[in-house]
Amino acid sequence: MIGQAIPRLEDRRLVLGQGRYTDDINEPGQAYAAFLRSPHAHACIAAIDTEAARTAPGVLAVLTASDYLADGCKPIRHAANPPDANDVSQPWFRNTVDGFLFQGGHMPLAHGKVRHVGEAVAMVIAESPAQARDAAELVQVDYDPLDAVVRADDALRDGAPRLWDGAPGNVAFREQCGDRAAARAILARADHRISREFRISRVVNCQMEPRSAIGLYDGARGSCTLVSGSQGVVRLRISLADALDMPPAQVRVVCPDVGGGFGPRTAIYAEQVAVVWAARRVGRPVKWTGDRSEAFVSDYQGRDQLIRASMGLSRDGRILAIDYDWFGNLGAHTVAFVSMGNGSRVISSVYDIPASSVLVTAVLTNTVPTSPYRGAGRPEAMHVIERLLDIAARELRIDRVEIRRRNLIRREQLPYRNPMGLTYDSGDFAGNLDQAIALADWHGFEERRRASLARGRLRGIGVANYIESPVGAARERIELTVLPDGTVDLVAGTQSQGQGHATTFAQVLASQLGVPLASIRLRTGDTAFVSAGGGTHSDRSMRLVGTLLVQAAAQLIETGTEAALDMLSADAVRFEEGCFVTADGARRATLFELAARIARDGLPSDRSIRVLSAVGDFTGRLPAYPTGAAVCELEIDPDTGTVELLDYTSVDDVGRPINPLVVEGQVHGGLAQGIGQALSEAYYVDQASGQVLSGSYMDYGVPRAGAVPALRIAMTEDPTHGNPLGVKGGGESGITPATAVIFNALADALRGVTDDEIPMPATPAVVWEILHPAGRP
Template sequence: MCSQNSVGRPRLALVPAHSAAIVCGDQHSGEQVLQAFGTSQGGTRHEDIRFLTGKGQYLADILPEGALHAVFVRAPVAHARITTLEVSAARDMPGVRAVWTAKDLQDAGVNGSVLGATLADRRGGKGAAPKRPILAEDTMRHVGEPVALVLADTHAQAQDAAEAVELDFEDLPVTLALTPGGPTLHPEAPDNVALDWELGDEAATNAVFERAAHVTTLSVRQNRVTAASLEPRAALAQWDGTRLHFAFNGQGVWTMKRELAKLLSLDPEQVHVSTPDVGGGFGMKVMVYPEHVALAAAARALGCAAAWVADRGESIASDNGARDLTSTAEMAFDAENRIIGYRVRSQFNLGAYNSQFGQNIQTALFSKVFTGVYDIPAAHLQVQGMYTNTTPVDAYRGAGRPEAITLLERTMDMAARELGLSPFALRAQNFIPADSFPYKTPAGETYDVGDFSRLLSRAQDLGDVKGFAARKAESAARGFLRGLGLSYYIEAILGDDTEGAAVEFMPDGRVKLYVGTQSNGQGHETVYARYLSGLTGLDEALIDIVQGDSDLIAKGGGTGGSRSVTVQTTATHGMVVQMIAAFAEFLEAEIGSGPVEFEDGIFSAPGSNQRLTLSEAVALARTRGAEGLLRHERRVKLQGRSYPNGAHLCEVEIDPETGALRLDRFLAVDDFGNLMNPALAQGQVHGGVAQGYGQAVLEEVIFDAQGQLQSGSFMDYAMPRAADFPMIDFESVPVPSLNNPIGMKGCGEAGTVGALAALSNAALDALWDNGVRHVDMPLTPQRIWSWLHAQSG
């Protein structure tokens, strides 16, 4: 047996980095910690060959022969009362198997509301919770809202039948305002205010402002964007007479399982949800959407398989939108330029209904980092969520944290200008000191570690800030305006702070690792297999990652909020520690009388010359009939969140004749703690910065005054291209987290969180000498040209 510690439990000792060793015994911290061979080492991705050779199995690739094809009839206007919805002609068309309306759903016993969380309201009670019907009932409230579902033998037949549905309506007044008032969308929300939410001590914060030596005020508009994932949303529903199998390209299967069971009045055991390969999610694919429920209900009623694959225009019209808010920040300084107070007022767009997390994004999630990396003693945040006749708004890469950091970092830049200080110096003066951690923010978050001055100093050196004046002069000589932009962000990994991992040893020698997250293209198969191999010495090529199946994995937190690798490897770590201890106890009787050690992938015992790899120990256990050793699982709970942070520095050139902006340099100096795989981390930074650039410079979902979508295709909605980017430089400056045994911090959203303010600040810096004092995203040529010419008259 392993030797016992003071509380009578076996412990596994800490070993040096880059050595996979578990030794029974005590350690001063009492923690069980195991370091993997592969931590912070590169290598090719397992997934790449499959994806690059066209062998990925996406939703559209797994449709069974004979599956019916679904097409949705969608609202053509933003707000109207339905007067006629006649589907008999469509039902009689060739190949059509069903045409469903809200009444058909109700006749099938499906009359619930699509999931939408609500928060506590400062006026008392909770935010509004109007019903979001699965198919529009008597009223259509946004362009693209599903009104009817057509199922036919082929997609073309379904499309033809959808066009034959007779839909007449009486127009109702449209509201798009992010201010209270206007035509009421829901009686539950007078003046269309769904939620009025606050955080912090308003009285104490206001008192601080009374004695401020200087106050900077800035309003920032966050443009609405759409996720535009490479693979549009899609789903497949199959009913075998007793059980529903629902496959969809999402970011986790368990919420979908729960909601389908509830809305279809099924026992949870009657619902099996799975996810194949997913071509991008970015938060938009986390949610349960009306289309999912309608498709599942119809497939059950028909007793068949039915599939829906959205096209791009349908996606832009019906996928959850993102951002879409206006915020005003006020920052109070004392006479020594120290921040003494910060208050924010925001009004954000929920769209026509609550989406799954809609009320959370610009409130609870925004608040996690709304004071950023600064030592601010008093802060208050007040937020109103508004209903409008637009597609619902929800999570998108960063989900509230990019919005908070953009506002804060643009305010810091403006304050530096007003105070006559360098933006670097003002930030450094107000950073939370490195010796002040753990640090509790006004929002109640406890940052575990941080060394912000170190990262900022490194960014100044790598970014050659001293040489900027010369580069600006060189640009001017060519007729261009050059600007330098800085943003120092902090992020909070979100989502479920518990996760499970299980390993199963198969008779053929392969190993299955069951995980509760869901890859959307990040490289999970690589990092998880490599980490397990590094911990145990198992052959990485023999490890299969099992994900996205509610029958095989009872519970999981899915993917979102930069949680995946942190929580999943923590769970894997805990499971391996438990597994090795179990094998050590088993092997004690097999290879020696002393305590069995596991180091560098080898079990051994003092006084014995026997050495066994884990694979050999598994084979021995199978021979001895020790079946309990062939599968191990464990759930863990993180001690706390981790808080990735870093300095983003960029330079842009602007052509004053056309307003065109060109990104010339971009540097990200990031603290992600201990990296699992540097190449994958760098890829996440590159992708995040690219999406941030898209929002900052190009992208915007636009509705006209009647709520009609004006940017419904890639002909109208501008997306970034490879030619828009220089090489995005990245350096890791790790300050390991104390809240997980690996010391890591999530990196999936950080690039976007930091990029928006850096790019906006760079653009304003380029335009400042020409009299421009404010910019808002997107930084399109037409808008920049207009700002310049407004100053020149």
């Protein structure tokens, strides 16, 4: 079954509208929540008057931060600093330059101060959603507005408003990665040096399903339940139990179907904590479903990194050193440092660079908190180095493909330890580049450019290589049970938000056990039976769960062999195609027949064991490095600044593809998000007031289907031995090189027009301004 392009087993239910999302769920007697949100980016809360709201029709309670603290609850403590990429016993950032690392508590309702537009200040519980919303508008808040700061570099300037007492100068931490002294010494004597500043724009997480949450409390048992879409229930249970000061065993988290994750649904949200606390307080289930306007000012957002980069090269285009200053905009709360950690590890990409250095600075601003967003740091790192290489090629007058070839890590150098401590075990970097160039007909481009010029269009082509560093949560667990009714029950700590786990996990298990796909039942997303696991993010699910499936299946067969010898009265049996067969082939027993026998009589070695089962549990790292190359061809209409993507080639080494159809779908989806960030998804915030200027889909350019060009996708496989299935990961392949290759193509189309770095996103207005300085026609 492994390697077969099987249509997803879960799709029929979903396309028929039989999905069950959080907002589809209603509990008996439930009340409804609405939040009053701050209109200010930064202000002290002088007073809150809730009297009018409390007496409004249908209102059960009006709650503030004072009530939350009075009930003994605590600020949310986000696991912002993830485990290290190599040593999971250590946090990623642990050797900070200034000796401190700030991780502030995140109150579900603002206490004393609001720090971004849209931060929740008060919560109304009422009999209906409309009554809750109407009453929330009656809450009166006396604000003392403060100056706001929304860009990372502005937040570091002298005199910038201070967000948190524990973060001097609005810095959560600074950490030096790599040998800066060595890198700068080499840069100083390099034949050629280039320096540029790259603003990686902020993006909104445009999930199809708006966020929703239901809180329940069982007074008799003293336990609570959260029902809400997420990317991992175990992490949410830990955070929720801590915030409500309850034992984790008394907290249950349930995740039904999820309409999109992409990273920002990994960490817990203020509203998820608030509805459970409110349910405990009012004694009824409490439900909240956000609208799109709320999402634009409260859903965690992505990217927003400022990178000042220098590259030193020899005259023949060899990269000698790179040195970066990387500023990550955390927003108002320290939700995640992941993007800076991931990006800093792969700044040298697939190139053999003697010295690399990056100073990471995590900055607090008056904006919505940021979190990992698909790729989480890798697309940012690829964007910078691939743009620098194109600039270097132009200035040194070296062909863009040739300058890459001269610097690629050669196969004979593998395993290769990059300057930041990651060891690449496999990857045909030159082969990927060559295949992408050939598939895209790179050498026939100039003829196509001339044809475009004849039509009054500017045509460009770009190339980019990439590598990823899948890390993510370091713990995963599965439980396998063979049931007498002909079902194999699989419980996994990771969970799907569209990745096709029910199909791909079943393919792996069917290949190991020889049972039909239809017999395998995957259960995830409920801490009532999921005891451990890291959830889905960072290309981790198949890498870890696939490994555990192979191991647990082997355990299951070993246990089954003992039972089969007894059941078949044999001295030896072999396992094939889901059956245990005697040496002479005369007698056989299926896994399900053995399960029935064990359920009745127990195992021969221990009659108290009445279940044929196995457990797989892992803590640590299973490194793998997906890699590839992309080529993009596009055209600009000089009269409007409109950019049309004409052709896109992607060559991806995801390791062994369990299901090529699923992998291709992941590449398509990632590319669509990369196109959006590159060309249209502009999240604008007024730099003086902090007010959001693109707070709806009327103002925010999510790419439509017409923006996605014809895709030419090829999968290669350079084996990794880091896991038994040879999996590297395919969930982020499409997005990782996307902005880099699109901007390289844009710069090529605009050659001779500007040498300045093109702002991101390159909307028609941005491109038109480049082509028509000062508004000249």
